[in-house]
Structures are given as structure tokens and as C-alpha cells.
Amino acid sequence: MSAAPIAPGRAAAGPAPGGSRAVGALSRLLESRVVVQYGLLPVALVGVLIAGEVLAPGVLSPSNLSSMTRFGVEIGILGFAEMVVIIMGGGGIDLSVASTAATTQVALAVLLRGGVELWLGVAISLAIGLALGALNGFFVIGLGVPALVATIGTYFGYAGLALVIANGVNIADFPASYLTIGQGDVAGIPIEFLFIFIPVAIVLAYVTSRTKFGHEIRLTGTNERAALLSGINVRRLRFSGYVIAGLLAAIVGVVESSRFGTAQPVADSTYLLTAVTIAVLGGVDIFGGEGTILGVALATAVVTILEYSFSLAQINSVIELGSVGVMLIVVVLGQVGLKSLRAYAARRSSA
Amino acid sequence: MTDIGIALPKGVSPDSSPASSRVRHMLGRIEYEGYLAGVIVVMAIVLTFTVGSAFWGSTNLSGLLLDVAIDTVPAIGMTLVIVTGGIDVSIGSLVGVVAVVIGLSFEAHLPFVLVLLIGIVVGIGGGLVNGAIVAWGRVPPIIVTLGTLSVFEAITYQLLGGVWISTIPAELTQIVVLDRLGPVPYSFIVAVALVAVFSYIMARRPIGLKIYATGDNPEAARTAGLPIRRIQLFVYALLGGLTAIAALMTVGQSPLVMPTTGQDFELTVIAAAVVGGTNILGGEGKVIGGLLGALLVEMVEDAAILYHVNSFYQQIVLGAMIVAGVAIGVARRRARLGAKAER
Numbered sequence: 001m002s003a004a005p006i007a008p009g010r011a012a013a014g015p016a017p018g019g020s021r022a023v024g025a026l027s028r029l030l031e032s033r034v035v036v037q038y039g040l041l042p043v044a045l046v047g048v049l050i051a052g053e054v055l056a057p058g059v060l061s062p063s064n065l066s067s068m069t070r071f072g073v074e075i076g077i078l079g080f081a082e083m084v085v086i087i088m089g090g091g092g093i094d095l096s097v098a099s100t101a102a103t104t105q106v107a108l109a110v111l112l113r114g115g116v117e118l119w120l121g122v123a124i125s126l127a128i129g130l131a132l133g134a135l136n137g138f139f140v141i142g143l144g145v146p147a148l149v150a151t152i153g154t155y156f157g158y159a160g161l162a163l164v165i166a167n168g169v170n171i172a173d174f175p176a177s178y179l180t181i182g183q184g185d186v187a188g189i190p191i192e193f194l195f196i197f198i199p200v201a202i203v204l205a206y207v208t209s210r211t212k213f214g215h216e217i218r219l220t221g222t223n224e225r226a227a228l229l230s231g232i233n234v235r236r237l238r239f240s241g242y243v244i245a246g247l248l249a250a251i252v253g254v255v256e257s258s259r260f261g262t263a264q265p266v267a268d269s270t271y272l273l274t275a276v277t278i279a280v281l282g283g284v285d286i287f288g289g290e291g292t293i294l295g296v297a298l299a300t301a302v303v304t305i306l307e308y309s310f311s312l313a314q315i316n317s318v319i320e321l322g323s324v325g326v327m328l329i330v331v332v333l334g335q336v337g338l339k340s341l342r343a344y345a346a347r348r349s350s351a
Numbered sequence: 352m353t354d355i356g357i358a359l360p361k362g363v364s365p366d367s368s369p370a371s372s373r374v375r376h377m378l379g380r381i382e383y384e385g386y387l388a389g390v391i392v393v394m395a396i397v398l399t400f401t402v403g404s405a406f407w408g409s410t411n412l413s414g415l416l417l418d419v420a421i422d423t424v425p426a427i428g429m430t431l432v433i434v435t436g437g438i439d440v441s442i443g444s445l446v447g448v449v450a451v452v453i454g455l456s457f458e459a460h461l462p463f464v465l466v467l468l469i470g471i472v473v474g475i476g477g478g479l480v481n482g483a484i485v486a487w488g489r490v491p492p493i494i495v496t497l498g499t500l501s502v503f504e505a506i507t508y509q510l511l512g513g514v515w516i517s518t519i520p521a522e523l524t525q526i527v528v529l530d531r532l533g534p535v536p537y538s539f540i541v542a543v544a545l546v547a548v549f550s551y552i553m554a555r556r557p558i559g560l561k562i563y564a565t566g567d568n569p570e571a572a573r574t575a576g577l578p579i580r581r582i583q584l585f586v587y588a589l590l591g592g593l594t595a596i597a598a599l600m601t602v603g604q605s606p607l608v609m610p611t612t613g614q615d616f617e618l619t620v621i622a623a624a625v626v627g628g629t630n631i632l633g634g635e636g637k638v639i640g641g642l643l644g645a646l647l648v649e650m651v652e653d654a655a656i657l658y659h660v661n662s663f664y665q666q667i668v669l670g671a672m673i674v675a676g677v678a679i680g681v682a683r684r685r686a687r688l689g690a691k692a693e694r
Contacts, residue, residue, distance in 0.1 A: 093493065143678045144685070148438060148493050149631045150674055152621065157670030163663035273501050276494070286491055318610070322505025329498035332490045 024349050040334045041298055044281060044327070048306045056312035059305070066185070068308045069193040070259065074101075074252045076197060076300035078271055079278030080204055081248035083296050085147070085241045086279055087208070089221035089288025090234075092140075092241060095151040097249040098271035099158035100132045102264065104253035106162050109171035109263035118178055126250045132158055133246015137239035159267050166265035174261055182259030192255045200251065205293035217241070221288030270321055277328040278303050286332055303327075383628040383683070387643045394650050402657045409534040411653065416535055417528060417604060418649045419642075420542035425597045426623040426641030427549050428478075428590030433624055435586050436566040436633030437485060437492040442594040442620060444503035445477040446613025449598035451507050454516035454608040463522060471595040477503060478591020485587060486580035500617075508610055519606035527603025538600050542642070545593070549638045562586060566633030622648050622669055626676040630684060648672065 052059040078097050085092040108125040112118065132154070139150035184191040208214040220227040220234050227234050252271075257263040282299035284291030303324065310320040398406040405411060425442055432439050453470040461469070477499070484495045530537045553559035564572045565582050573579050597616075602608060625631055626647055627640025648669065655665050 139674055139678070143674075144681045145674055145677045146631050146681075149621075149625060149677045152440075152618065153670040153673035153677070155670070156618065156666045156673065160663050160666030160668075160670065163666070164661070168661075168663060273497055276497060280494070286494060316508060318508040319505045321501040325498040325501030325505075329484060329488075329490065329495060332494050333484070333488045336489050 040331055040338075041281060041283060041295060041302070044302050044331070045298065048302045048309075052305050052309035055315070056309045059309045059312055062188075064308065064312075066188050066190065068304050069197075070182075070190040071308060072300050072304035073190070073192045073197045074256050074259075075271065075274045075278060075303065076297060077200060077248050077252050077255075078275035079282065079296045079300055080200065080293065081245035082275045082279040083282065083284045083291050083293070084204075084208070084217075084244045084248075085238075086284050086286060087221045087288060087291045088217050088238050088241045089224060090238060091147055092238060092288065093147050093151065093276070094136060094242060094245045094249075095148065095272055096132070096136060096154040096158055097245060097252070097275060098267035098269065099155050099162060100129055100246055100249035101253035101256060101271070102162040102267040103132060103158045103165065104129045104250040105257035105263040106166035106171060106265045108254060108257060109174065110165055112175060112178065113171065113173055118175060122254055125254060126247060129246045129248075129250020129253070130243055131246070133243040133249070134239075136246065137242035140242060141235050141239045155267075155272075162265040162267065166263065168265060170265070171263040172261060174257070174263075179258055179261050182255050182257075183261070192259070196251065196255060200248070201293055201297055208291075208293060213237075218289055221285070221290070223289075270317070273321065273328065274303060274324055277324050277331070280328065280335065281331045286335065383679075384637065384640060384643060387626075387628065387640070387647065391643065391646055391650065394647070394654065398650075398654060398657065405657050406653070411657075412534045413528075413531055413536050415649055415653050416539040417600070418652075419645045420536065420538040421597050421600045421604070422619055422623050422645035422649060423542040423642045424545060424600070425590060425594045425620045426627070426645050427545055427638050428586065428593040429620050429624040430627070430629045430636050430638050430641045431549075431553070431562055431586040432492075432590050433629045433631055434562055434566045434633060434636045435583055436569060437583065437586070438621070438631075439478075439481060439496045439587065439590055440493065440617045440621070441477070441481060441496040441500040441503055442590065443613045443616035443618070444500050444507065445474060445591060445594050446598040446601060446616050447507035447610070448477060448503045448510075449474050449595045450602050450608045450612045451510045451516065453599065453602060454519065455510065457520060458516060458518050463520065467599060470599055471592055474595025474598065475588050475592040478588040478594070479584065481591070482584040482587030486583040507612075511608065511610055513610075516608040517606065519602055519608070521606075523599070523603040524606055527600050538603075541596075546638050546642045553638055558582075558585075563634060566635075568634070618669070619645075619648060622673045622676075625680070626672050628676070628680060630680040631677050632681070632684065635684075644676070 049060070058064070078101075081094060081097055085094045104125040107128050108121050111121040111124055116124070136147075136151055136154055139145045139154065140147045143150075145153075180191060181196070182192050186194055208217065216227065216232045216237055219230070220232060220237055224234060227237075256268075278299045279291070279296055280286055281302060282291065282296030284296065306323065306327075307320055310323070311317070395406075429439065429442070449470045452473045453466050456466040456469050481492075481496055481499055484490055484499075485492050488495070527538050528536060532540065553562065561572075561577055561582055564575075564577060565579055569579060598613065601613065601616075623644035624636070624641050625644070627637070627642070627644030629636025629640055651668055651672070652665055654660075655662065655668070
């Protein structure tokens with residue numbers, strides 16, 4: 001599912017014969033594909049499985065697993081969105097995704113209420129997502145506003161836009177056919193998982209690892225100068241990242257409103273933290289260059305199991321979010337720590 | 352800080368002496384602050400001619416100035432954090448933690464002054480956590496504070512236990528809201544005094560120069576032997592302490608501690624700082640900009656109320672102000688770098 005990671009300089013860090021055996025082994029372990037790409041994911045997965053069973057025995061029953069996949073779809077796709085912008089480096093991040101999802105879902109609801117055909121309404125709201133993403137891209141790439149602040153600004157802006165479109169209230173009159181997306185299932189597997197999450201994941205996995213585009217975004221994130229020198233249009237590439245993130249956020253808006261049967265103009269404030277956590281837990285290097293869709297998908301499973309266990313154990317969602325926050329910090333600390341350990345081992349073994 | 356001299360080590364600003372770099376910092380910003388003050392004056396004039404009495408009425412004016420004070424105090428700290436190249440999105444939920452802790456302390460009938468001190472200590476503690484992880488963990492500040500945002504929220508919820516605290520002594524409201532000099536609440540005077548003190552520190556004291564140097568060119572600052580980590584720890588802790596003061600004012604303003612106390616406050620403060628001309632890329636920004644930015648942001652909000660504009664549009668305007676403020680900062684830096692390159 002994933003192509004060979006592009007990591008200049010790492011190849012030179014192989015263990016030298018003169019290095020001590022232990023350091024060499026450590027170095028090899030740290031160089032290994034699993035550690036490099038997925039970092040702390042296996043540890044987190046095992047930890048969450050144990051915690052889940054302790055907190056809410058039986059949490060992993062087939063029926064629970066099936067409903068879990070439903071909850072994972074939205075945060076997982078937002079995790080993909082963060083991956084796409086973070087992986088291109090240059091401080092890329094999109095803090096506006098939750099507002100984009102809110103705007104697109106109320107736009108869809110208003111269109112459907114106005115008698116627009118379902119497919120056309122969905123198409124328009126996805127187009128709105130693309131446009132909002134492009135506006136982010138314009139601010140970040142065109143005007144040079146750092147992504148962090150540009151997308152805090154648009155987080156506000158789009159949130160206001162959603163409220164204006166919906167006139168501040170939830171909109172609930174969706175046609176029954178629309179609700180199937182977020183509420184129906186095939187053989188016990190939720191439709192949005194089967195027909196939205198899986199296809200999106202496969203397409204993104206292909207695009208980000210098997211295509212020229214995927215190669216270019218990794219190179220851009222790892223070494224911007226090298227990317228520029230090899231003729232990659234870094235600005236256009238990064239711009240496209242924000243457009244993709246906007247589209248993915250719009251998909252989330254559509255799925256969410258269908259699952260709830262209600263379009264909500266107030267952005268889900270938990271989305272951002274969860275999406276960023278999923279991305280970095282999935283092995284996306286916060287400084288750019290690394291990350292795989294498979295990793296992010298697995299991280300989605302970790303966070304979903306955690307959230308589901310917490311809610312089964314009737315622990316308040318604020319506490320659950322707090323643990324996601326701790327997880328985020330620990331994972332990034334681990335990432336940074338692994339990196340310096342790797343550098344240390346490489347120095348030792350080549351010395 | 353150990354050293355006494357204010358001279359920056361060589362390499363921090365290779366093309367100019369420390370004194371001239373300081374002058375450049377000051378001169379470079381005057382334009383922008385003047386422009387900002389102009390916008391504020393124009394807005395005030397427009398408000399005078401359209402809704403005059405409603406705007407200048409002492410209820411509206413002192414309410415506005417209190418809001419400005421509450422934003423300005425942490426905006427000072429936010430400015431310093433952003434100058435070092437950082438950001439802190441956790442202060443809204445830190446307001447929540449401080450508010451709950453002082454609420455519980457009031458409930459426990461602790462002495463008034465002690466409660467205020469406890470609040471400030473808690474704020475500094477929260478800031479130290481952020482600062483320590485940023486400095487020693489080398490984790491990007493947005494990630495750290497995004498994480499602690501949710502952790503602080505969880506702490507607030509846990510301490511509050513699902514109920515509201517309403518036993519806030521009237522004394523606090525008296526000091527924060529009702530004690531005034533004409534229409535100007537003491538809180539606003541405190542905020543202005545803090546702005547004056549920190550403007551002096553940033554312009555004249557060694558620590559001010561070190562903070563600018565840290566953000567201007569972290570590599571050079573590190574090479575030159577500046578204690579980058581201690582500086583980072585200091586600015587985040589300071590922001591925490593100032594946030595606690597804002598929390599005290601918030602509780603005085605609306606004497607009720609709820610799970611939502613402080614929610615989204617960080618965004619207003621960040622808006623005040625960047626609208627005030629602090630460059631998000633680090634290395635430049637003035638404390639007075641935070642005051643002017645807060646004034647502008649709150650005046651826009653006040654105007655929206657006075658004109659009966661739907662509150663939904665406020666968010667759009669605030670978002671636009673943030674993006675525009677930063678875009679101007681980036682454009683100015685580009686222009687200056689361009690001018691330097693031509694020389």
C-alpha cells in the first residue's frame with residue numbers, strides 16, 4: 001500500500017562495521033520500515049485495545065466493531081485531510097476543516113430544501129468544499145500567510161458563513177434517500193464506511209504513494225530546496241493540498257449531516273484535535289515528508305476504539321478529548337525523540 | 352537572566368549594530384501602529400455620527416473598555432510568545448481552569464487576596480507546562496497547545512463536576528467592573544499600565560532583546576549562546592500568568608463559572624496580537640499593538656451590536672481581520688527584505 005519512503009540521508013546511516021553491536025542493532029531497528037513509517041502506532045493500538053477491554057468489557061464485539069466503523073469515517077477522512085497538508089511541509093496544517101464541513105453540510109441542506117436534486121446538491125456542496133480549500137490555499141500560498149494563522153482566520157470565517165447560510169439553526173428536512181448514506185448498512189457494514197471511507201482511502205493511498213504527485217509531495221515535505229531544484233512546482237503542489245483538504249472536509253460534512261439527519265451550522269470543535277492526532281499517530285511527520293494512508297487509517301481505528309470505549313464506559317466526552325490531547329503530545333514527543341535517537345544511533349554507528 | 356550587558360552577540364543581526372536594529376524595530380512599526388490608531392479613530396468618529404449617544408454612553412463605553420482590558424492583558428503575553436516564533440491556542444481553556452480553581456477557593460472561603468494569588472499561580476503553572484514541552488520536547492507550539500487545550504478543558508470539567516459555581520464574592524465584581532475613573536474601569540487602567548511596563552521591558556531591557564533575537568533568527572540566537580529554552584519557558588509562563596489575570600477579570604465581569612467559561616477566548620487574543628502587527632513569523636511585534644488590536648477587535652464587535660448586525664457576521668469579520676492583519680505583516684516583511692536586497 002505504501003511506496004518506499006523517500007528519506008535522503010538515511011541510506012547513508014547504515015551500521016558501520018566498527019560500531020558497537022548493540023548500537024548497530026538499535027540503529028537497524030530504528031531504520032526499519034515499521035518504526036520509520038508507523039512510529040508508535042503498534043504500541044498505541046495494543047494499549048487502546050487493553051484499555052478498551054478494561055474500561056468497557058466486550059467493546060470489541062462484532063456489532064460494536066460495526067458501529068465503530070460508522071464513527072470512525074468522519075474523523076478518519078479529516079485525518080487524511082490533515083495528512084495531505086502536513087506532509088507537504090512548510091508548516092502546512094489546516095485548522096479550518098471543521099468549519100468547512102459545517103458550511104458544506106448546511107449548504108447541502110438549504111439546497112435540498114430548495115428542491116435541488118440530491119446528486120446535484122451533493123456535487124455543489126463538494127464544489128463549495130473545493131472552493132473553501134482553494135481560498136485557504138490562496139491565503140497560504142498566494143498571500144504567504146502562515147497556514148496556522150490563515151486557517152485560524154478561515155476557521156472563523158467559514159464558521160460565520162455556515163451560520164449565515166443556515167440562519168443559525170439546525171436544518172433537519174433531508175429526504176429519506178439521503179439518510180441512507182450515513183445510516184444504512186450492507187450486511188452489517190455501514191454504507192459510509194464501505195462506499196465512502198474505503199474508496200477515499202484507496203484513492204488517496206494510490207495517489208500519495210504510487211503516482212508522480214505522491215513522490216513530489218514527499219520530496220517537497222522532506223526537502224523543499226531539492227524539490228524546487230528538480231523542477232517541482234512547490235507552490236502549486238501545496239495549493240492543491242489545501243484544495244484536497246477542502247474537498248475531504250466537504251465529504252465529511254455530507255456524511256455527518258446524513259448520519260445525524262440534521263445539518264448543523266456549529267462546527268464540531270472536537271474535529272480538529274482528533275484529526276491532527278490521528279494524522280501524527282498514523283506516522284505523519286509533523287515537519288513534513290512522511291506519512292501513509294495505511295498508517296492514518298490504523299490510527300483512526302486506535303482513536304475510534306478509544307472514543308467508543310470511553311462512551312460505552314459512560315466517561316464524559318470532555319475527558320475523552322483530554323486523553324486524545326495527551327495522546328497527541330505524547331505521540332509527537334515520541335516522534336521527535338525517535339528522530340533524535342535515530343540521529344544519535346546513526347552518528348554512533350558511523351563513527 | 353545572568354548577563355548584565357544588553358549587547359547582542361554578533362551574528363544575531365549581521366548587518367546592523369544592536370542599537371540600530373532596535374531602532375529599526377521601533378521605527379519599522381510606528382507606521383503600522385499609527386495606521387491602526389487611525390483606523391480606530393475613524394471608527395470612533397463614524398460611530399459618533401451614527402450611533403453617538405449609544406456608543407459614548409458610560410455603560411457601553413466602560414463595558415467596551417473592560418472587554419478590551421480582558422483581551423489586552425493576555426495579548427501582551429501572546430505578543431511575546433508569537434515574537435519568539437510560537438503560538439498558544441490553549442489560553443481559552445486555561446481561563447476555564449483558573450476560573451474553576453478560584454471559584455472553588457471562594458467556595459472554601461479562602462481569603463480574597465489568597466484566592467487571587469492561587470489563580471495566578473495556576474495560570475503560570477499552565478503556561479509552564481506549555482513552555483516546558485515546547486522548549487524541551489521540541490514539539491511545534493500549535494501541537495502542544497492544541498493538546499493542552501483539551502487537557503485543560505478536561506481538568507475544568509473534572510473540577511467543576513457538572514455544576515456551575517456562582518458563589519463569587521461581589522468584591523471581585525466591584526474591583527473589576529464597578530471601580531472606575533469616570534467611564535474608565537480600573538481594569539483598563541491596569542491593562543494599560545501592564546502594556547507600558549512590558550513595552551519598556553521589550554524595548555529597553557536585555558530580556559526584551561533576547562526575546563526578539565530568539566524569534567528573529569533562532570539558529571543564530573542559539574549559536575550566540577542565548578538560553579533559548581529558558582526564554583521560551585519564560586514567555587509561555589508569563590502568558591499563563593497574564594491569562595490568569597484575564598480569568599480573574601472574566602469571573603468578575605460575569606460571576607458565574609461554567610464549563611464554557613473562556614471558550615474561544617484564545618482566538619480573540621490571537622486576533623488582537625496579529626491585528627496589532629505582531630508578525631506571526633516571529634522576531635517582530637510590539638506590546639502596544641496588542642492593545643490597539645484588542646481595541647479594534649472589540650470596537651468592531653461593539654459596532655456590530657450597536658448597528659444590530661447579525662452576530663454571525665462578526666465571526667466572518669474577525670476571521671477576515673486575522674488573515675488581513677497577518678497578510679499585511681508578511682507583505683511588509685517581504686517589502687523590507689526586498690529593499691534590503693536592493694541596497
